[in-house]
Amino acid sequence: MLVFSGIPKKMKFWKFIIKWVTFLVLFVGLASTLQASHQEIKDSINAEKDADKRMRLIESYCLRYLNTEPLWTDTLTTLLMNDATANNDSFFQARALFFKGVRLTRRQKLQPAFETYTKARKIITALDSTKALAEILHNLGLVHFRLSEGEEARALIEEAKKINIEHDYVVQLIKNEMVLAVLEKTLEDRIASYKAIGKLSREKKYVEGEFLSTINVATLLNNSGQADSALYYLGLAEELRNSTGNDLYINNVYQLKGLIYNREEKYDLAEKYLLLALEANRKKDLKNRIVELYLNLSSVYGKKHEYKKAYEYMTEYRLLREELDLKKKAEAIAQIEAEYELELKENENILLRKEAEFSESKLETARKQGVLLALVLLMSIVAIVLLTSRFNTRQKHVRQLESVNKRLSELNLEMESILQVVSHDFRTPLAKIKMLSELISSNEGAQLTENSREKLGRIGSSVDEAEDLVSDILEIKNFYKDGNYVPDPIAFSIEEEVQFIIEQYEVPIGLKELKLSYSHSGEATIIQEKDVLKRVIGNLLSNAVKFVEHGKNIWITSQNANGELVVRVKDNGPGFSNTDKEKMFRKFAEFSNKPIGWGTSHGLGLYIVKKLVDRIGGTIDLVSEPGEGSEFIVRIPSEVA
Secondary structure, eight states: OOOOTTSOHHHHHHHHHHHHHHHHHHHHHHHHHHHHHHHHHHHHHHHOOSHHHHHHHHHHHHHHHTTTOHHHHHHHHHHHHHHHHHTTOHHHHHHHHHHHHHHHHHTTOHHHHHHHHHHHHHHHHHHTOHHHHHHHHHHHHHHHHHTTOHHHHHHHHHHHHHHHHHHTOHHHHHHHHHHHHHHOSSHHHHHHHHHHHHHHHHHTTOHHHHHHHHHHHHHHHHHTTOHHHHHHHHHHHHHHHHHHOOOTTHHHHHHHHHHHHHHTTOHHHHHHHHHHHHHHHHHHTOHHHHHHHHHHHHHHHHHTTOHHHHHHHHHHHHHHHHHHHHHHHHHHHHHHHHHHHHHHHHHHHHHHHHHHHHHHHHHHHHHTTTSSHHHHHHHHHHHHHHHHHHHHHHHHHHHHHHHHHHHHHHHHHHHHHHHHIIIIIIHHHHHHHHHHHHHHHHOGGGOOOHHHHHHHHHHHHHHHHHHHHHHHHHHHHHHTTGGGOOOOOEEEEHHHHHHHHHHHTHHHHHHTTOEEEEEEEEOSEEEEOHHHHHHHHHHHHHHHHHHSOTTOEEEEEEEEETTEEEEEEEEOSSOOOHHHHHTTTSTTOOOSSOOOSSOOOOSOHHHHHHHHHHHTTOEEEEEEOTTSOEEEEEEEESBOO
């Protein structure tokens, strides 16, 4: 933690307050702007009276917002499906299914996504729409890829590729080639594939494809330890940008350059390119990339001993990280509201169909009144009585359902309010306590005794434990909304991130005189959910540090081979009994062993680890015997498209 005694306390306090007020104003303004923008789009759609033009307009909006506003895309997709169904238009029904499949894939609902794409494929095949069919085949291949079904994925992508070559659909063809490159088994084959894609893109004058393939070649060369060659290809990407004016991926170029120079300890060059990457990402408003750059810049300035700048960027990182967390929570709430509204609409449609059936029954009865009028009249009366009773019963059930839904909504709002207090009103004073304790401890003029400094250190540790507990509780809450989880895999060095995690535990490791070693084999760079994986490894290391005795050993290894990353966290501590193993990944589990000398256990860490590993498509196993230590083994895909 970087603390600067030279900054007046009042100035830091008011600077903190001003930043938070500014953030809240911007957040409210953004929400209002989005709502106004969505209303304008609704008005433009409603103003179009021609059915075909209206559906094409909705389709264009779906394509525009597919990658930026997922919830709004869901609303537009539902609207497109309703219009297509009402107008009996098979093509736009297939397009609506396509957009739905994309959203299901990004929410990791792979089996429903496969079924949705398959329905769309049947419709499009019958209509003989080649471009739409090629898109669907490509996305079906991606679903198989994420299910680790490489051969099935390759077959579908090759089928899409044939269509795109035959009809000269350049953009889709390059996308096919990109996926096929990822499916190559060796690094050399992947590099060769991306170089071929660059050549094809130049021939087809498709700048974006040439740009992206050049960056991918540089990334793979960097992964294989060929930093100079990687920098050469990144230079080619910069020249391409200067000659074409295409800025689409220049932020990736600058960021990768900055990371390479940082690793090579060329900190001035690292600072230059990371700042250029930050400026480029700000122009594109890519906040997930910006927050990562804040952290990278803080690290670079720390290594340059420019601690004030390092502290400023770390503060920016924390504020933006909190903003992104709030945005995710808001999107999750909006998703629940949208699903609830959709369910209500479906119930309304069911009631309307029942009423229509009832009306048809009455008309049929009227047509038969000429035959045996008295008998028909008697039967009609009986039928009306039965239908009325059934209708009343249904209405009663509807009222009961509305009452239950209302109560659930109230409870949900109450829970959200409580968690809001925990995440804001509770975390803020904790952060202040920790900041004040660190300021006092680092103030050389305070003339504190060693005993006082030790107690201040314990205060900081207690605050960290409280913050960890809050984070654990909020993480568990998010698990109940896993259907709304939107993955964001990025390329990063597993070796660097594990070293970063180890550095965070240097103090307790030193206090307990533990011996920790780490080794990695295979490619260092993987494409995965970085924050999720860091949380998994951090929790496992924290458990090992808490439970092993003084002077014991901890071993961490990571291996990237055959498309799978295996991380092992092993210790020679007390181990686990068979009873402990049965409840290993349950919430609030209590084990026979207790933390020794550092930290506390709330029984949530391993439960969260299991959930997070499941979320990114991996497995976790435990090898342990009482008195012989324990080894946790995590296996996940090393590349996610």
